[in-house]
Amino acid sequence: MTSAKFGALLMTALVVTYLVLVAERSFALMASGEPIGIAIGSAMIFLPAVAFWGIFMELRFGLRIEKLGSFLMKENAWPSFPFELRPSGRPTKPSAEAVFDIYREKVEADEKNWKSWFALGLAYDAAGDRARARKAMRQAISLSNNSKTL
Numbered sequence: 001m002t003s004a005k006f007g008a009l010l011m012t013a014l015v016v017t018y019l020v021l022v023a024e025r026s027f028a029l030m031a032s033g034e035p036i037g038i039a040i041g042s043a044m045i046f047l048p049a050v051a052f053w054g055i056f057m058e059l060r061f062g063l064r065i066e067k068l069g070s071f072l073m074k075e076n077a078w079p080s081f082p083f084e085l086r087p088s089g090r091p092t093k094p095s096a097e098a099v100f101d102i103y104r105e106k107v108e109a110d111e112k113n114w115k116s117w118f119a120l121g122l123a124y125d126a127a128g129d130r131a132r133a134r135k136a137m138r139q140a141i142s143l144s145n146n147s148k149t150l
Helices: 003-031 035-074 093-109 114-126 130-146
Strands: none
Touching: 003 035, 035 114, 035 130, 093 114, 114 130
């Protein structure tokens, strides 16, 4: 088990424990019979429900990305990025733009290829653009679900 997986599992366990305690307190307030306790308890029970949903969605996203990554590793098709790096380890802007242009062209050439979307997502992630990386990875997941290759 990688340290990232262990960290995700540990944080999930801690958050779930916290949410169970909040839910327990919510039910206790609702059972108090006091109108304000019922109102607060009802409002509090909504938060753990939303949090459980969020945790489930994030774990599902991570597992799907891991499955796609494993498939690419088995095929020996993991993309490499010729970034010119700063001393901090981040890519320089010109080299990042050049890599993005390469992978963006691959996506534009074949918009139904989940592997191209996956590589574009990795390029965005390497440059620190997490929002676009997640969007590209969601597209890769969606296309891979429609694909017969997995």
